[in-house]
Amino acid sequence: MARKLNGRSISIHRSYPAKDIADALRVHKGTVLRWIRNGDLKPIDDGRPILVQGKTLRAYLEWRKPKKQKCATDEWYCLKCREPRHAAFEEGEIVSANRRTCNVRALCCWCATVMHKRFSIPTLSDLTASVRLSAQHHLKHLIE
Numbered sequence: 001m002a003r004k005l006n007g008r009s010i011s012i013h014r015s016y017p018a019k020d021i022a023d024a025l026r027v028h029k030g031t032v033l034r035w036i037r038n039g040d041l042k043p044i045d046d047g048r049p050i051l052v053q054g055k056t057l058r059a060y061l062e063w064r065k066p067k068k069q070k071c072a073t074d075e076w077y078c079l080k081c082r083e084p085r086h087a088a089f090e091e092g093e094i095v096s097a098n099r100r101t102c103n104v105r106a107l108c109c110w111c112a113t114v115m116h117k118r119f120s121i122p123t124l125s126d127l128t129a130s131v132r133l134s135a136q137h138h139l140k141h142l143i144e
């Protein structure tokens, strides 16, 4: 997974040569030159030295940040895969509950890591459309 780059030290009012960008972001200069070569990071012009506007660089860093992923009703966020995943065997288990919500445990369909997700009691019926739920004896009433 790509490292998080911190562009907070980059001023939007300045222009930067590739070497300074590399130092500020703690990446190799070749990495910065590759971003420019790929066309992802636009320099001011074709001149030398290659200069990039701080504003452009900040926008680029924002663009390459991983986007927040929302889980669908029948998905859990797997901490190992770092992605929303379905329940293995389409099975989930209610492991705890209070009056309004319950915690449903499932195995990641991809890596079998245990995933937890909190559901409000009314949304449980949406979940049962695609996932077979089980529960310990004292929580069985939630499935009905």
Ligand SMILES: [Zn+2]
Pocket: 078, 079, 080, 081, 082, 085, 108, 109, 110, 111, 112, 113
């Ligand atoms: Zn996983």
